[in-house]
Amino acid sequence: MRESADTGETGDPPEHLANLPGMDMVRRALEEARGAARSQGKDVGRGRVTSTQRSPTVGRRRRWSGPGPDVRDPQPFSAAARDLAQSRGWSKQVAEGSVLGQWTTVVGDQIADHAVPTSLRDGVLTVSAESTAWATQLRMVQAQLLAKIAAAVGDGVVTSLKIQGPTAPSWRKGNRHVSGRGPRDTYG
Structure with missing residues (x-):
């Protein structure tokens, strides 16, 4: 019928599927595709993607923390600082x-x-x-x-x-010291 411009293939179904009515032809083609995928080692189910094929962000729904406390809630700075000190060994x-x-x-x-x-x-x-x-x-x-x-x-x-207790002031200045009674009244 139609010819694809880039591949050169026609849009007609293969001969073994051509004589099947509408939905039977689609089901048969899907079963053959699954069989070919299984023979190549791929795990294919009915529209399901296995956990090994799924990327970490695709197919996951965002879960909200709700009204109760959760680890994803904002934490006090003191808790974050305490966790940091424990992990670094600064406790x-x-x-x-x-x-x-x-x-x-x-x-x-x-x-x-x-x-x-x-x-x-x-x-x-x-x-x-x-x-x-x-x-x-x-x-x-x-x-x-x-x-x-x-x-x-x-x-x-x-x-x-x-x-x-409190310490008295020291009259000692410098590195050197002369033993004795210390300064006396020299004005009299």
Whole structure:
């Protein structure tokens, strides 16, 4: 009947299908095509595409998260930062930094007004008190302070406290020092 311009083939059905009526001819041609595909190792079903043939985005319907919480929902920045610290192995450093950075919330306003953490090395937290009375008071409640810190940032971050009182000014200047009683009144 018609001849295709680019292939040179006619649009007529093959001779073995030509004498079948309408739909029977279509069914027979479809069965032959499936048989040929199976012989080449392709898995072809009735209009179904197997999971190995499907691309990751084709044929999937978008599922909405709905009214309940879902992993696809926006997450708080603190949760994202915590997950990042855990995946990179920074959890210990973050916990140590939170002791120093969140001192007021960890120990309370009253203690934070009179004592300041100065350093944290190898689990020993050095705290500087504003007076000798506060240093003595903090030494007496040292166990409770350690419990509060452990509850806030985790066990093992702070193992002991080193509480220091205020320090007197030093008259010593430079690298060299002469032993003795030090400066005296030279004006009299």
